[in-house]
Amino acid sequence: MFATAAQPVTPPPDPPPDGAAVEPLAAALRAVAERHDRQAFALLFGHFAPRVKAYMLKLGMPQARAEDLAQETMLTVWRKAGLYDPARAEPATWVFTIARNLRIDALRRERHPEVSDELLEQQEDDRPPADALLAAGQRARRLRAALAGLSPEQAEVVRLSFFADLAHPAIAERLNLPLGTVKSRLRLALGKIRKALGDEDP
Amino acid sequence: MMPKHHPSDALLVAYGSGSLGEALSLAVATHLARCPLCRAAAAEIDALGGALLEELAPEPLAADALSSLFARIDAPDGWMRRDAAPVRLPAPNPCRALDGAALLPEPLRSYVGPGMDQRWQRIAPGVRRIEVMPRTARGGTAHLLRIAPGTALPHHGHGGTELTLVFAGSYADELGRYTAGDIAEADGETRHQPIADSHEDCICLIATDAPLRFTGLVGRLMQPFIGL
Numbered sequence: 001m002f003a004t005a006a007q008p009v010t011p012p013p014d015p016p017p018d019g020a021a022v023e024p025l026a027a028a029l030r031a032v033a034e035r036h037d038r039q040a041f042a043l044l045f046g047h048f049a050p051r052v053k054a055y056m057l058k059l060g061m062p063q064a065r066a067e068d069l070a071q072e073t074m075l076t077v078w079r080k081a082g083l084y085d086p087a088r089a090e091p092a093t094w095v096f097t098i099a100r101n102l103r104i105d106a107l108r109r110e111r112h113p114e115v116s117d118e119l120l121e122q123q124e125d126d127r128p129p130a131d132a133l134l135a136a137g138q139r140a141r142r143l144r145a146a147l148a149g150l151s152p153e154q155a156e157v158v159r160l161s162f163f164a165d166l167a168h169p170a171i172a173e174r175l176n177l178p179l180g181t182v183k184s185r186l187r188l189a190l191g192k193i194r195k196a197l198g199d200e201d202p
Numbered sequence: 203m204m205p206k207h208h209p210s211d212a213l214l215v216a217y218g219s220g221s222l223g224e225a226l227s228l229a230v231a232t233h234l235a236r237c238p239l240c241r242a243a244a245a246e247i248d249a250l251g252g253a254l255l256e257e258l259a260p261e262p263l264a265a266d267a268l269s270s271l272f273a274r275i276d277a278p279d280g281w282m283r284r285d286a287a288p289v290r291l292p293a294p295n296p297c298r299a300l301d302g303a304a305l306l307p308e309p310l311r312s313y314v315g316p317g318m319d320q321r322w323q324r325i326a327p328g329v330r331r332i333e334v335m336p337r338t339a340r341g342g343t344a345h346l347l348r349i350a351p352g353t354a355l356p357h358h359g360h361g362g363t364e365l366t367l368v369f370a371g372s373y374a375d376e377l378g379r380y381t382a383g384d385i386a387e388a389d390g391e392t393r394h395q396p397i398a399d400s401h402e403d404c405i406c407l408i409a410t411d412a413p414l415r416f417t418g419l420v421g422r423l424m425q426p427f428i429g430l
């Protein structure tokens with residue numbers, strides 16, 4: 001014992017608390033929903049608007065249009081904050097789906113058909129009980145780790161899928177790969193992500 | 203009953219990322235309505251989109267972006283007033299429950315609209331059709347087909363992606379057998395000949411994307427029928 005007692009003890013660095021970035025955003029959404037809290041909205045705006053603009057730019061939108069759609073996205077966040085369900089998705093996930101749908105609307109005058117919320121309410125019993133769900137912060141952290149753990153080839157295909165606005169045959173063409181290879185890289189990437197989000201500890 | 207045939211991961215990613223056209227997205231979303239398995243997978247893909255959004259380097263907005271948004275919120279014709287009207291909920295149609303559309307889940311049911319039973323058009327012996335979506339600017343289109351028992355569709359290949367979603371009856375082809383809730387995914391490599399193989403009419407949605415996008419990949423062997 002005496003030998004180790006002399007050793008300087010360096011405690012491991014504190015892991016960032018789960019949800020360091022997620023819970024304040026979720027709390028801000030609740031504050032906007034419940035009392036139209038403008039300070040909370042400013043926090044959401046500061047965090048998400050610049051990222052949504054970056055998303056639009058990445059997908060080839062001109063500056064002014066990207067800025068408009070970032071504004072529209074945040075306006076929708078203000079209006080629909082009451083529909084945000086923290087048990088179903090992280091704030092970033094919810095904002096992403098709003099931005100995605102607005103972009104489709106704006107670009108192509110097409111819609112993004114989705115399962116109605118009404119139906120999901122009816123099928124509430126299908127969902128895992130709340131205590132079986134990972135805390136939002138923990139999910140976000142695991143998802144980030146899984147993303148970082150993808151092979152460069154898998155990560156490239158995933159990012160092109162979300163940020164190139166190309167169908168997979170066009171992605172295959174761009175990467176000069178068979179379509180089957182693109183699809184199997186996606187499948188492997190999603191497999192890793194599912195494992196990270198699964199119930200069992202990673 | 204849980205569907206047995208599901209969309210591929212690549213298709214779900216295309217749906218979640220927003221790169222899939224409206225017609226194919228309609229087929230995917232309608233499958234999701236009946237498939238908790240795929241709903242969970244789609245939720246994971248949305249979460250992936252969220253994580254990728256978080257990773258992006260922020261692009262600054264105009265200095266007055268937030269204040270001008272608050273100004274829009276406060277405008278007399280701003281969000282309060284406009285949101286006073288209910289959001290795009292189709293009026294309940296008393297006839298709807300009486301016609302075949304009742305067997306279609308949302309979101310497809312709203313696309314098809316009421317009076318479905320009166321709208322079937324005969325396009326070939328044993329095959330009737332309803333146009334669900336006029337062809338979009340990107341070339342996607344969606345139709346309901348009603349295929350009499352024992353009827354075989356012409357053997358065909360595909361210019362792009364073709365999704366088939368079954369609501370009643372069943373069909374079989376070289377790829378498998380499909381019953382209610384199942385989705386079949388055919389691409390440029392696929393050739394098949396679906397045959398309605400049970401005792402009731404097979405009612406299914408056929409959605410395709412822009413066939414021209416894939417010219418040269420596969421010879422355009424045969425359009426199954428005009429308009430599809």
Ligand SMILES: [Zn+2]
Pocket residue numbers: 205207208209233237239240241
């Ligand atoms: Zn499924």
